[in-house]
Amino acid sequence: MHSALKAPALPTVATVSPITVSEVQAAELLGISSRTLYEWRRQGIVPCIRIGSRILYSVDRLRAWAHEQSTFSTSEAHSA
Numbered sequence: 001m002h003s004a005l006k007a008p009a010l011p012t013v014a015t016v017s018p019i020t021v022s023e024v025q026a027a028e029l030l031g032i033s034s035r036t037l038y039e040w041r042r043q044g045i046v047p048c049i050r051i052g053s054r055i056l057y058s059v060d061r062l063r064a065w066a067h068e069q070s071t072f073s074t075s076e077a078h079s080a
Helices: 023-030 034-042 059-067
Strands: 049-051 056-057
Touching: 023 034, 023 056, 023 059, 056 059
Parallel strands: none
Antiparallel strands: 049 056
16 A cells, blocks of 8 residues: 655745734843834834834844844943
8 A cells, every 4th residue: 555645734824933023022132111213113113113103113124123233241331
């Protein structure tokens, strides 16, 4: 008896990582409050995407932005 080969399952929305997240989700990813993220967005500190009336955050851009914020000393001046 031959066993039938199954084609690999195609990714579904449930199994694919999102490319954008909401403000609440972005704040959770960054470990900050939604209010802080809102203020940073208004001040142009953190990158965001506007799609229609929705404000979203690219996961890749948030990661890159967070990496750019890395410092070796907490006494360094904040430059956002």
